[in-house]
Amino acid sequence: MYPSIFGHKTEQEFMTITILGAGRSSASLIRYLGEKGQHKGWKLRVGDMDEATAARRVVGLGNAESFAFNVNDQMALEREVKGADLVISMLPAVMHISVIKECIKYKKNIITPSYVTPEIKALDAAAREAGIVVLNEMGVDPGIDHMSAMEILDKIKSRGGRVTRFESFTGGLIAPESDDNPWHYKFTWNPRNVVMAGAGGTAMFIQEGQLKYIPYHRLFQRIREIDIEGSGRFEGYANRDSLKYREVYGLDDIPTLYRGTLRKAGFCKAWDVFVQLGMTDESYTINYDGTMTYRDFVNSYLSYDPEKSVEQKLRDYLDLDDQTMARLEWIGLFEKETIGLTNATPAAILQKKLEGKWVFNDSDKDMIVMWHLFRYELSNETREIQASMVYVGRDNVLSAMSDTVGLPVALAAEMILSGELNVTGVLLPITPNIYAPILERLKEHGIYLGEKEYRV
């Protein structure tokens, strides 16, 4: 059906895993399945818009081949799905739906690391009828966060405890050994997603039985401070919709449920400057004559004042402290450097500046930090469990992001191919048949949460 590098064996002897999307997050996944597959008789087909990226990922893997792949090429999509035993979609989240539809049509199991959308959820009956599983949210956040939380929640419930609070935070950060800037941050994943984080709408959660809403322009001001033993102080801002996780986690009546994103202390206050100014906006382009500098860019969000410097105006406008000003200075926000973009959105201008500074160098390592808090009532006592993980990447390619997104996906793929996991429908990894074996095996790779429990 397609040219194969496996001429010495017949197709039937292999199981074919087709991986669509070979970006940063796919590196560990492909490495794991490629190496494991040499003993298991798996063949990998790795496709990406950029064929060179796909090719780089399969270097040294004798059982893997790369190809150029465009999800909008319907014939190519059908051919790939039809030829696969299992499909893994690592494409941008909006693209999963068309792959999933083909998987239902050709009765092929599929795994994604992304949030299940209402559109995907609506395919549950069709997936069951086709006898396949559409396993979503199988990465780190969402993914490991669900699995590790459900393990503890099920443990509390099995003891007879009543959960009254659940908070969960995850962050993709720079490892301490590579942390060399005042933001304690580098772009270890998609820069645009970082710039636009939270911009999609109002954050929603529940606290002590009260619904709480935080609009985007207040998101980075209403933060939660979190100390993780041995790793210092972090701060969390609320994720878009925590409310729907009441149903997902089986905690319909819980008084407090809050999910968020972690940054190192001080980050949010400085990031909020960009939000307050309006620099994360994507809805218009700035028309200028090509000579506009970053300093002009900042000034365009400040009132006219012939007496004060741009720095002073900004400091006064947003009542900024020295540390925040130092972070902005370090970014080069006040430089008289020409932007060099034409008709760009504010967000694109900001991203360009940040990309020049928050560089994830070849010698850098990233880390994934996860923290859960569970409060529960048991035998007239109030108890808390804190669970946390600080996982540092192996190197710049087999990064913490790549490991924690890719390994759970890979382990789930292994379970499906071996028949160990035999389920159908549109699923999340929130049941013990999925999370228990995967969490156990992730531990062997150093990916696990440490727990401590105490009375409140």
Add this chain to the structure above:
Amino acid sequence: MYPSIFGHKTEQEFMTITILGAGRSSASLIRYLGEKGQHKGWKLRVGDMDEATAARRVVGLGNAESFAFNVNDQMALEREVKGADLVISMLPAVMHISVIKECIKYKKNIITPSYVTPEIKALDAAAREAGIVVLNEMGVDPGIDHMSAMEILDKIKSRGGRVTRFESFTGGLIAPESDDNPWHYKFTWNPRNVVMAGAGGTAMFIQEGQLKYIPYHRLFQRIREIDIEGSGRFEGYANRDSLKYREVYGLDDIPTLYRGTLRKAGFCKAWDVFVQLGMTDESYTINYDGTMTYRDFVNSYLSYDPEKSVEQKLRDYLDLDDQTMARLEWIGLFEKETIGLTNATPAAILQKKLEGKWVFNDSDKDMIVMWHLFRYELSNETREIQASMVYVGRDNVLSAMSDTVGLPVALAAEMILSGELNVTGVLLPITPNIYAPILERLKEHGIYLGEKEYRV
């Protein structure tokens, strides 16, 4: 073609003016054209989604008839346009485009009081080819603001002056004799438009040669204070896009151009509370059990604190003064009154509360306030002209809004029907052949701007 009440004359003896949309802003327009038409031989057809509204508008006008009209009924639209000598669209702005397309098809002149959109502008060549005029922005704002500004700008230019600053503000407010609440505001026009004012995006203008952008969440904080002799202190917030008016007004190189909306002093600070909390959001609905009160609604935007009252939390969060708190108390924002809406957006909940308070009573009068500032250089002198208008409505129906929107439209209609104005294409009232006669005739109705000029 349609049933007519004018059986005693043949169709040919009449000119038919078809007015689509009979809301608040159409009252004065219909009255004027109806009364004038009795001598001029005009017949009016007035259509509205709500036939009763249309019927109410034609009461006492022997030459006018009302009908139920739905712009999405393509056959009805074609029939009405085909039977008209002139079409006036007073429909919601988004609906004009389909009416305009029919007018081009059937070669009928059309007037609207709304902003010309890029889509409408693109029909310029087609309108010229059809030999018709599509006359837009013929109301008050946009409309009288353009006409009065262009008259002064043309005067300055004819003297050889160089304009360096143009600021223009308009507001639809409550008349002093009906101003009986601490906001000095009532809903004298569409409440939803008031609630969503500015929410569409970032405001843009130019000041001393520097592009300036104000995001929505800062719009009501960055205000311009304006004193109008005899009427007290007002404040203005920036309109969406002032930049495009550089071209419209022929002021391409002007260092300062700013257009905005006027409110009475103190309004913006209190309105900003709603914006800061996130209550003007239309992007999600609040799920609650039907017992949620306005107090709960406010609390859902404030951090949890078991010690403080909702009032105290709000005051601390936004650093509010007594006057602003008094305005919020007056609105009833802290009342333990059930909202009584299910799955409503925050903006709809807020609007419901405001509609119960900012009632434009039958005995109330409104007013339109307009203020322009022109600065220019002439013979090495810097001069300023301030022009302002405070126009109070005749009554609750023939309101200032209805008069200032409807009379310029009516006067333009008269000029087109009589042949006095014989132009084609998609136009704004920015040339003397349009603005000069209309401004002169508006003066007879008490609608004009007083001017004063001085050296700076």
